[in-house]
Amino acid sequence: MITYFIRNQKAGYSLHKQSIQLINEVSQGSDVEIFELPEYRAYPWHMLKNIFFVYKHRNRKGINHLTGDVHYCILALIGCISVLTVHDLSILDLPTKKIKRLINYFFWVFLPFRICTRIVCISNYTKRQVQKFTSRKDIEVIYDSLSPTWYYSPRRFCEKSPVILCVGTAKHKNLERVIEAVVGLNCRLRIVGNMDSNLTKLLKINHLSYSNVKNLSDDEIYDEYRECDIVCFPSCYEGFGMPIIEGNAIGRCVLTSDMDPMKEVAGNAACLVNPYSKESIRIGISKIMHDADYRQFLVKQGLLNITKYSSFNIANQYVELYKKLNNDCNRGISHK
Template structure:
């Protein structure tokens, strides 16, 4: 067992609440091993830790310590979306599982901005394998815009941007406030992901009052409330047509923004807090 895991287990064991409820809100699922005999809640955001494991031993190690044992030992398992719940149940059959969505940071508030239909700023958050940046770049060729990318770029992506003659800028290691400002500055939030556990940028964009282009996949269908420009993330032409539709149709944009602002109300901190308080009282 890696030393960092052992240190975390020791810390949790020493600080466990024997009379109350111990809640592991994600990532360090294995720490529930230090809570045996205590009331515990485990929140699972996604199963990317398994999907990212290429070697058989690493995959089994993550499955055992991050999924199987934690969900079997937890008093209650919380998934942040129906999609995550269904994925968990494919691997482990349990009954003590339910859905409570992630809340949105109340700092994300509506900020009015005149849409730049001549040269819109398209905000792309994340450069991981699932964020679909390559197809985004290919879909944007010959569309006048400024692509604002948050996340470190590798040489392959930089070459693709240059070959496609994409006007772009790149930032990373931003503070929370700087991230919020990126949403305010943009015209379109770009999120054509291939895989997500929830899709927080979708509701962050909606809360800011920006039109969101995203994938027609779960859990984004569930989370977005349909108030987005849906595309097929595996088809460059579909992504491209989505941009063109947003840029050319003001009535469509305005409708998506209105519906998006309505959709995010269900993700307020107050709403999610009430659901957790009800849950805690049942354990």
């Protein structure tokens, strides 16, 4: 039996979706149970409620899997077989007071990395970040998976004025540099996410053609990819970079950052640029816009790239991990 504890959906939809996707695949061949944590906030009282909830529902005889960003709940699983999936360590970079940073480190890094039976990272980049805080040699890398509902959808590239899809508007998504990079290029920006007044002002000052949507359903997000010509994702920080493989799957040209984990996820299936250089971003977009052979190459490589991220393959990697943990624990082998 695999018992999954997933973060409350209100704390972030994408991670919740990724967890459910994994569980659905694993459940086709294994007995599973799933518990969504009651609290989505991470203040001390809410953390205690979540820890008690996990303790109450813990699986004493099987495997307990914390699927992401609730590392502190490992305290409820002391003495149990546990798997902790680490998506990133961005919580350590939050601009908080020193005491808050110490608390975050203690409950998201120091204790979890010592208590859990096995750590899984969603990219080699995340693994390297984790290895800065632990000497453990048993850290696994299992990528995030592509939704099985995403299919190739061919589209004739609009050379006259291509639609450039920008997914996400948070600071690290680098939208300001993208806006500055496309000034003078004949294109249209399609921006997904909540835009602040600074972004709106920058778009209007530069007289760019753009449109903005937010709070989309899965089907609506899929349609946004289908209706674009280029997926532009030169992010400055990610744990993985899902828009890369989503763009690959639909059959769109993808532009992303020449830094990990984005280049790890993309391989040669994306135009890699320096995310801190608007000139590099501009050159990359322009190359895609004006080089038909290059576009064809990116699309072909993208369809090859997504095979290793199929939900079936990723779930099988977790199932093999669960089997190994069960076998080792039955033989009395420790993973600490």
